[in-house]
Amino acid sequence: xxxxxxxxxxxxxxxxxxxxxxxxxxxxxxxxxxxxxxxxxxxxxxxxxxxxxxxxxxxxxxxxxxxxxxxxxxxxxxxxxxxxxxxxxxxxxxxxxxxxxxxxxxxxxxxxxxxxxxxxxxxxxxxxxxxxxxxxxxxxxxxxxxxxxxxxxxxxxxxxxxxxxxxxxxxxxxxxxxxxxxxxxxxxxxxxxxxxxxxxxxxxxxxxxxxxxxxxxxxxxxxxxxxxxxxxxxxxxxxxxxxxxxxxxxxxxxxxxxxxxxxxxxxxxxxxxxxxxxxxxxxxxxxxxxxxxxxxxxxxxxxxxxxxxxxxxxxxxxxxxxxxxxxxxxxxxxxxxxxxxxxxxxxxxxxxxxxxxxxxxxxxxxxxxxxxxxxxxxxxxxxxxxxxxxxxxxxxxxxxxxxxxxxxxxxxxxxxxxxxxxxxxxxxxxxxxxxxxxxxxxxxxxxxxxxxxxxxxxxxxxxxxxxxxxxxxxxxxxxxxxxxx
Numbered sequence: 001x002x003x004x005x006x007x008x009x010x011x012x013x014x015x016x017x018x019x020x021x022x023x024x025x026x027x028x029x030x031x032x033x034x035x036x037x038x039x040x041x042x043x044x045x046x047x048x049x050x051x052x053x054x055x056x057x058x059x060x061x062x063x064x065x066x067x068x069x070x071x072x073x074x075x076x077x078x079x080x081x082x083x084x085x086x087x088x089x090x091x092x093x094x095x096x097x098x099x100x101x102x103x104x105x106x107x108x109x110x111x112x113x114x115x116x117x118x119x120x121x122x123x124x125x126x127x128x129x130x131x132x133x134x135x136x137x138x139x140x141x142x143x144x145x146x147x148x149x150x151x152x153x154x155x156x157x158x159x160x161x162x163x164x165x166x167x168x169x170x171x172x173x174x175x176x177x178x179x180x181x182x183x184x185x186x187x188x189x190x191x192x193x194x195x196x197x198x199x200x201x202x203x204x205x206x207x208x209x210x211x212x213x214x215x216x217x218x219x220x221x222x223x224x225x226x227x228x229x230x231x232x233x234x235x236x237x238x239x240x241x242x243x244x245x246x247x248x249x250x251x252x253x254x255x256x257x258x259x260x261x262x263x264x265x266x267x268x269x270x271x272x273x274x275x276x277x278x279x280x281x282x283x284x285x286x287x288x289x290x291x292x293x294x295x296x297x298x299x300x301x302x303x304x305x306x307x308x309x310x311x312x313x314x315x316x317x318x319x320x321x322x323x324x325x326x327x328x329x330x331x332x333x334x335x336x337x338x339x340x341x342x343x344x345x346x347x348x349x350x351x352x353x354x355x356x357x358x359x360x361x362x363x364x365x366x367x368x369x370x371x372x373x374x375x376x377x378x379x380x381x382x383x384x385x386x387x388x389x390x391x392x393x394x395x396x397x398x399x400x401x402x403x404x405x406x407x408x409x410x411x412x413x414x415x416x417x418x419x420x421x422x423x424x425x426x427x428x429x430x431x432x433x434x435x436x437x438x439x440x441x442x443x444x445x446x447x448x449x450x451x452x453x454x455x456x457x458x459x460x461x462x463x464x465x466x467x468x469x470x471x472x473x474x475x476x477x478x479x480x481x482x483x484x485x
Contacts, residue, residue, distance in 0.1 A: 022140040022141075024198060024199075024200075025088070025136060025140070025199060025200055026133075026136065026137060026140065026141075026149065026152075028092075028191065028194060028195055028198070028199060029092070029129075029132065029133040029136060029137075030133065030152055030153065030155075030156060031191060032092070032095075032096055032129060032188075032191040032195070033129045033130055033133045033153075033156045034155070034156045034159075034160050035099075035184065035187050035188060035191065036095070036096075036099050036122070036125060036126040036129050036188075037126065037129075037130065037156055037160040037161060038160040038161075038163070038164050038167070038184075039068075039099075039103075039122055039126065039164070039184065040068060040069075040072075040126065040160075040161055040164065041160075041161045041164035041165060041301055042164040042165070042167065042168045042180055043064045043065050043068070043119075043168070046168050046172055046177050046180060047061045047062065047064070047065075048316075049172055049177050050064070050112075050115075050177060053177065054111060054112050054115075056112050060112060061112070063112075063116050064112075064115060064116060064119050065230075066227070066230040066231075067116050067119050067120050067123070068119045068120070068122065068123045068126075069123075069226050069230055069419060069422065069423050070223055070226050070227055070230070071119075071120045071123035071124060071127065072123050072126060072127045072226075072415075072419045073222040073223055073225070073226040073416065073419045073420060073423075074218070074219045074222060074223045075123070075124055075127035075128070076127045076130075076131065076222075076412055076415040076416045076419065077218045077222060077272060077273045077412055077416050078215065078218070078272065078412075079127065079128055079131040079132070079408070079411070079412045079415070080131070080272065080273050080274065080408045080409040080411070080412035080413075081210055081272055082128065083131060083132060083135050083408035083411075083412075084206050084408055087201040088132070088136060088199060088200070088201045089195065089196070089199045089200070089201050091128060091132050092129075092132065092195045092199055093192065093195065093196060094125070094128060095125045095126075095128035095129045095132060096125060096129075096188055096191050096192040096195060097125070097192060098121055098122070098124045098125030098128075099121075099122050099124075099125030099126060099129070099188050100125075100185060100188035100189050100192055101121055101125075102118045102119065102120070102121030102122030102123070102124070102125065103118070103122060103181045103184055103185045103188055104118075104181075104185055105117060105118030105121060106118035106119060106122065106178075106180075106181040107178050107181035107182050107185060118181075127415070130156075130411070130415050131408065131411035131412050131415050133153060133156070134153065134395065134399060134407075134411040134414070134415075135407045135408045135411045137149050137150065137153065138399050138400070138404075138407045138411075139204060139404070139407060143400060144342060145342065146342070146396050146400055147337075147338040147339065147340070147341030147342035147392060147393070147396050148335065148338040148339050148342055149338065150338055150341070150392050150395050150396040151334040151335045151336070151337055151338020151339070151341075151392045152334065152335065152338070153392075153395060154330070154334040154337070154338070154388070154391040154392040154395065155330070155331045155334045159327045159328075159330050159331040159334075161297065161298075161301065163323070163324060163327040163328075165301065165305060165319075165320045165323060166320035166321060166323055166324045166327065167320075168180055168320070169316045169317040169319065169320030169321075170317055170320065171183070172316065172317070173315075173316070173317040204404075206405065209270050210272070211261070211265060211270055211271070211272050213261065214258060214261055214262065214265070214271070214272035214273075215272065217254050217255075217257050217258040217261065218258050218272060218273065220250065220251065220254035221251050221252075221254035221255030221256075221257075221258045222251070222255065222416060222419075222420065223251065224247045224248065224249075224250045224251020224252070224254060224255075225247075225248060225251035225252070225255065225420055225423070226251075226419060226420060226423045227247045227251070228244045228245065228246075228247035228248035228249075228251055229244075229248070229420070229423040229424050229426070229427040230423050230426070230427065231243060231244035231247065232244045232427040232430075232431055258273075259275060262274065262275045263275055271409075273409055273412055273413060273416075274406055274409040275413075276406065277402055277406050277409055277410050277413055280401045280402060281401075281475075281477070282397050282398065282400075282401035282476070282477055283398050283399075283401045283402060283410065285472060285475045285476055285477075286346075286394045286395075286397050286398035286401075286476070287398060287413065287414065287417050288472055289350065289354075289390065289394055289469060289472050289473065289476070290391075290394050290395075290398070290414060290417055290418065290421070291417050291418075291420075291421035291424075292421075292465055292466070292468065292469040292472065293357070293387060293390050293391065293394070293421075293469070294417070294418045294421035294422045294425060295421050295422070295424055295425035295428065295462070295465055296357060296361060296383070296387075296425060296462050296465060296466060296469075297387060297422070297425065298421075298422035298423075298425040298426050299425035299426060299428060299429030299430075299458065299462055300361075300364070300380075300383060300429075300459075300462070302425075302426050302429060302430060303364075303429050303430070303433060303455055303458050303459065304319075304323065304364070304376070304380065305319045305320075305323075306433075306451070306455065307367065307376075307451070307452070307455040308322060308376060310448065310451045311369055311448050311451055311452045311455070312371070312373070312376075314373075322373060322376055322377055322380065323380060325377060325380075325381060325384075326377075326380040326381050326383065326384030327384065329381060329384045329385060329388065330384050330385075330387060330388040330391075333385065333388035333389070334388055334391070334392055337349060337388055337389055337392045337393070338392045338396075341392055341393050341396055341397075345393075345397075346393035346394070346396070346397040346476050346477075347473075347474075347476045347477065349389050349390070349392075349393045350389065350390055350393050350394065350473045350476050351470070351473045351474065351476075352389055353385075353386045353387070353388070353389025353390040353393075353473070354386065354390065354466065354469045354470040354472075354473040355386070355470060356382055356383070356385045356386030356389060357382075357383055357386030357387060357390065357466050357469065358386070358463060358466035358467055358469070358470055359382050359386070360379050360380065360381075360382030360383025360384070360385075360386055361379075361383060361459055361462040361463040361465075361466050362459075362460075362463040362466075363375075363378065363379035363382055364376075364379045364380075364383070364455075364456075364459040364462070365456050365459040365460045365462075365463055366379075366456075367379065367452070367455070367456065367459075368452050368456070369448055369449055369452045393476075395414065397476065397477075398410060398414060399411065399414070428458075428461060428465075429458040429459075429461065429462060430458070432454070432457050432458045432461045433451075433454035433455055433457060433458040434454065435454075435457075436450075436453055436454040436456075436457040436458075437450045437451050437453065437454030438450075438454075440453055440454070
């Protein structure tokens with residue numbers, strides 16, 4: 001598939017438009033997306049408190065995270081169709097309306113059932129927001145400025161999940177768990193009201209029929225994979241490993257049928273998720289590298305707090321604060337990385353980024369029962385620098401390599417890959433840690449020493465993933481549509 005020819009420099013009218021209406025649209029979408037993505041990881045630290053307050057088991061409480069990830073994986077593939085049929089303002093209203101409704105339900109929930117339902121409604125809004133943001137940016141921003149704008153999006157993608165545990169730890173240290181939702185609700189409602197008053201319609205609509213067979217295949221495929229991976233990450237649950245493997249098997253079969261159908265419908269313009277995007281080499285490589293990034297990010301988000309709280313005996317709020325500098329560094333570096341992408345392209349950023357990420361993970365693999373807090377902080381900062389160098393170039397190169405009519409599908413594919421890879425990272429890291437810890441504990445090892453060894457094994461696995469990411473980074477090229485920039 002050929003990409004669009006490289007456009008020349010933006011005209012004065014383009015720059016002016018971007019400075020006024022379009023900048024306002026992008027800023028509102030950025031703030032809203034940061035708010036909704038923050039909630040994806042905010043529950044992890046809160047689970048012990050919720051188990052005590054609601055009187056539920058760990059397996060039941062874990063559904064607050066599993067249901068969120070599962071809903072995201074099911075809804076995101078549909079957004080490619082949605083963004084082709086609806087204008088910017090109603091899609092934004094749908095996303096923030098669902099998110100605000102879900103947040104209110106969570107804040108008012110009398111028990112676990114309503115809390116899980118609220119998280120599902122939240123996830124429906126979150127799933128729509130990120131593809132809407134990325135598609136809008138690719139439509140409005142000229143290629144020579146996309147790196148800078150995607151740098152801002154990288155703050156949303158990387159920093160919001162990274163600081164979610166820190167924020168929830170601080171809130172729980174001072175207030176009741178319901179305040180995690182009460183404090184967010186006014187932001188969501190404010191963004192919704194501002195969007196209805198000020199947001200302009202900027203989408204370029206195209207007729208796209210909904211294929212009713214693809215929707216259940218997509219839900220069963222991506223939902224089955226994420227549920228199975230999440231069940232493995234939770235320690236297989238009460239039913240052992242078989243339900244998780246069955247879910248993975250069903251998901252794989254449904255996904256194979258979904259892919260086959262999309263390949264057939266794509267040339268006809270009827271695909272729910274147009275997989276012709278994968279004919280573009282830059283997009284393929286960027287999606288693969290983004291999957292590696294999310295495996296390491298979500299695996300780290302789960303394992304590092306376990307290590308700090310169980311092995312180093314740190315309080316949840318203290319563990320969250322140790323992770324804060326890395327999240328802030330990602331946010332501070334993102335705009336500069338975006339400008340560097342506009343000047344130098346992706347390859348010169350993703351190769352050193354992969355090396356930094358690998359160095360951070362191998363440093364974490366060296367942590368033990370007697371490690372100092374500064375060693376944990378240093379390893380996390382190394383990983384954060386690596387991810388900061390990776391996210392912006394990968395997003396920008398992936399979508400910039402596609403023709404305009406595939407932007408919405410490319411955004412949906414990237415979002416889906418993030419959710420599946422995030423669930424896979426949690427499952428991989430936690431499974432390796434659990435197997436190693438259980439084996440040592442059965443041999444009579446001290447529980448703390450067994451946990452420390454399990455965590456090291458998990459991060460060794462992450463280091464191996466990062467080595468594969470380094471190898472893949474050398475395949476990265478600049479999109480042909482941006483060659484003249």
